[in-house]
Amino acid sequence: MTIPSQSQLFQQAADKELLATNLMRYAEALDEVFASMLARPQTVDTFWKGPAANRFATQAVQLHREISQLRDACTTTADRLRKQAQLARTEAAQMPS
Numbered sequence: 001m002t003i004p005s006q007s008q009l010f011q012q013a014a015d016k017e018l019l020a021t022n023l024m025r026y027a028e029a030l031d032e033v034f035a036s037m038l039a040r041p042q043t044v045d046t047f048w049k050g051p052a053a054n055r056f057a058t059q060a061v062q063l064h065r066e067i068s069q070l071r072d073a074c075t076t077t078a079d080r081l082r083k084q085a086q087l088a089r090t091e092a093a094q095m096p097s
Contacts, residue, residue, distance in 0.1 A: 009092035016085035020078040027074035034067045 004012065048056075 006092045006095040006097060009088045009095070013085040013088040013092070016081040016088070020081040020085070023074045023078040023081070027071045027078070030067050030071045030074070034064070
C-alpha cells in the first residue's frame with residue numbers, strides 16, 4: 001500500500017465533498033418527492049374504498065418510515081464524508097509540498 005501524495009489527498013477530499021453534496025441533494029429530493037404522497041395515505045378513503053385502499057394505506061405508512069430512514073442514512077453518510085474530507089485536507093496541509 002502506498003502513501004497518498006498531497007495532491008491525491010486533496011483530490012480525495014474534493015471527491016468526498018462532492019459525494020456528500022450529492023447525498024444531501026438526494027435526501028432533500030426524497031422529502032420533496034415522497035413526503036406529500038405518503039404523508040396522509042388515509043385521504044384516499046374519500047375516493048378509494050376496499051381492501052386495496054387499505055393495503056395501500058398500510059404500505060404507504062411503511063414506505064414513509066423507510067424513506068425517512070433512507071433520508072437519515074444519506075444525511076449521516078454525508079456528514080461522515082465531510083468529516084473524512086476535512087481530515088484528508090488537514091493531513092494534506094501538513095505534508096511538505
